Amino acid sequence: MIPKALLYMDIMHDYLIADAEHPLICSDKLWDEMLLYNINPAAADRLYRDFRAICKKEVSADSSLKELSGGQKVILMALLALHSPADSISFINLEHSLDPGRFCKIRDLIIHSGKNILWERA
Amino acid sequence: MQDSRFDHPQREKHFVGAGMIQVKAGNYHVWQGFTLTLKEEIIFRAGNVYHLSGPNGSGKSSFIHKVLWEKIIKRDDCYVIRIQQQMDLQLYAMRAWAAIYYPKSRIVDEKDVWDLMWTDLAKMKDGKPVVVISDEAKKLVIPQGLKREICLIYSSHIYNLPESRAVNFEPVNGSQSMVYEGSSSRELSQ
Numbered sequence: 054m055i056p057k058a059l060l061y062m063d064i065m066h067d068y069l070i071a072d073a074e075h076p077l078i079c080s081d082k083l084w085d086e087m088l089l090y091n092i093n094p095a096a097a098d099r100l101y102r103d104f105r106a107i108c109k110k111e112v113s114a115d116s117s118l119k120e121l122s123g124g125q126k127v128i129l130m131a132l133l134a135l136h137s138p139a140d141s142i143s144f145i146n147l148e149h150s151l152d153p154g155r156f157c158k159i160r161d162l163i164i165h166s167g168k169n170i171l172w173e174r175a
Numbered sequence: 176m177q178d179s180r181f182d183h184p185q186r187e188k189h190f191v192g193a194g195m196i197q198v199k200a201g202n203y204h205v206w207q208g209f210t211l212t213l214k215e216e217i218i219f220r221a222g223n224v225y226h227l228s229g230p231n232g233s234g235k236s237s238f239i240h241k242v243l244w245e246k247i248i249k250r251d252d253c254y255v256i257r258i259q260q261q262m263d264l265q266l267y268a269m270r271a272w273a274a275i276y277y278p279k280s281r282i283v284d285e286k287d288v289w290d291l292m293w294t295d296l297a298k299m300k301d302g303k304p305v306v307v308i309s310d311e312a313k314k315l316v317i318p319q320g321l322k323r324e325i326c327l328i329y330s331s332h333i334y335n336l337p338e339s340r341a342v343n344f345e346p347v348n349g350s351q352s353m354v355y356e357g358s359s360s361r362e363l364s365q
Contacts, residue, residue, distance in 0.1 A: 074313075075263055108232060110349060120206070123260040123311060124231025124332075150260070150311055152230040152332050 068171055069139035073146040076130035077118055084114040086133060096136040103132050107158050124150050131159050141169040195220050195326070196246050196306070205237040210351045217342060217356055219243075219326055221253070221304040227330035229344025234352040235330040236260055236310050238344070243308060243328065253304045253326075256292045258285065260310040289316035296323075 079085035087097060097114065104112050108125050121129065127150045134142045144163065148156050163170055196219040203211045211234050219225055227235045239257075247255055259265045262285060270282045273291055280291055293316070296305060304324040309315060311330055329336075341357040 074261060076261065110232065122232045122234075123236055126261070128231070146313070149313060149333060150231075155231050156332075 068141045068143035068169075069134055069137065071130050071134040071142055071144050071147070072175075073127045073130070073144075073150050074175070076123075076126040076150075080118060082114065083112055083116045083118060083129075086118065086129075087114065090133045090137040092133065092136055100132050100136045103136075103162065104129060107132075107155055124152065124155065127151060128155060128159055131163065135162060135166050135168070139168070141171070143171040143173055145173045145175055147172070196243060198242060198246070203238075203242050205234060205241040208350050209234065209237065211238055211242070211344075211354050212347075212351060213354045215355065217354070219306075219328055221306075221324040221326045224327045224336055224339045225329070225342050226335060226339035227328065227342050227344065228335075228357075229352070230346065233344035233346045234354070235344050238354065239308055239310055239328070239330070247306060247308075253306050254296060254299065255306045255308065256296070257308040258288065258310065258312050262288070285312060286314050286316060289314065293318050293321075 077086055078089060087100075092100065101112055104110065107128055110125065112121075112129070118126070118129075127147065131144065131147060134144075142163075147159070151159065198213060198217045198219070200213045200216050203213070205211055227238065229235055244257070247253075266282060266284075266288065269288050269291065273280045273282050276295070277291060280287070282288060282291065302323055304326060305321075306326045307317070307328065309327070309329040309331075311332070312334075315327075315329060315331075315334055315336070317325065317327065327336075329339075343353075343355055343357045345353045345355075347353055
C-alpha cells in the first residue's frame with residue numbers, strides 16, 4: 054500500500070535525475086547505492102552484466118565504489134537509473150565524463166530502454 | 176657546516192627546473208591491483224600544454240592523484256591550481272576559503288573557482304610559473320596575457336586544445352596501462 058503522504062506528491066510523474074557531476078550518493082559499497090535505486094536481485098544481475106560488457110570490469114553488491122574511476126562511476130549511475138523502477142529519467146551531462154566508445158554503448162542502452170528519457174546539459 | 180635550509184628531508188628533488196615535473200620511467204602501483212607503466216621518462220615543462228588522453232578507467236585520474244600530485248605538492252618553486260573531477264566537494268572547500276579571503280565573491284560553479292584562482296594568483300608578484308592540473312573539467316578557463324609561464328595538464332573527453340602534447344593512457348589489461356607521450360590525442364582523433 055502506498056503511504057498516504059506520497060499520494061499527495063506527484064512522484065509518479067517526476068524524473069529520476071542522473072547527473073554526471075554527482076554520479077553516486079554513497080561512498081562505500083555498491084549494495085548501498087542499489088538500495089537507494091530500489092534495484093531488485095534480477096535487475097542487479099542485469100546491471101552487473103551490463104557494467105562488465107561496457108567497462109570490462111566485474112562488480113558485485115560488495116564492490117567498493119572508491120575503486121571505480123570517475124567515468125566508471127558515471128556509467129554505474131546510468132545503469133542504476135536504467136535498471137531502477139523509474140519510468141522517467143533525466144540524464145544531465147552524461148557525455149561529459151565518458152570516452153566516445155563508452156558513451157555510444159550507454160546511449161544505445163538508454164535509447165532502447167523503453168523509458169521516458171530527457172537529455173540535459175547544464 | 177651544511178645549511179639545513181637546503182637539506183629538507185621531506186622536500187624531494189623531483190623537478191628539473193621551475194614549473195617542471197619529471198616522471199621517470201618505471202612501474203607505478205597507483206592502487207592495489209593497478210599499475211601504470213612508463214617505458215620512457217615524461218617531463219612536463221612550463222610553457223606547454225599536455226592532454227592526458229585515454230578511455231575511462233585507464234588511470235588518468237590515478238596518474239594525477241598518485242604520481243603528479245605527490246611530486247608537486249611539496250614544491251615551492253611554482254604555484255599549483257588543481258581542479259578535481261566531479262568537484263562538488265572541492266566547491267564546498269572553495270566556498271569556505273573564499274568566505275574568508277574574498278567575502279564578496281560568489282562561488283556557484285566550476286567557472287567561479289577558475290576565476291577566483293586566477294584572481295588570487297594575479298596578486299602574487301614573484302613571477303613563479305604555475306602548474307594547472309585539471310581532471311575532466313567542464314570548462315578550461317585560462318586567462319590571456321598572464322605574466323607567468325603555465326604548465327597546463329588536463330584530462331578531458333570533450334576538450335582537445337590544438338597546441339596540446341598528448342600523454343596517452345593505453346590499457347593493456349584490467350590491471351595495467353601503458354603511459355607514453357604521443358604527437359596527438361588518439362582518442363579524439365578517431
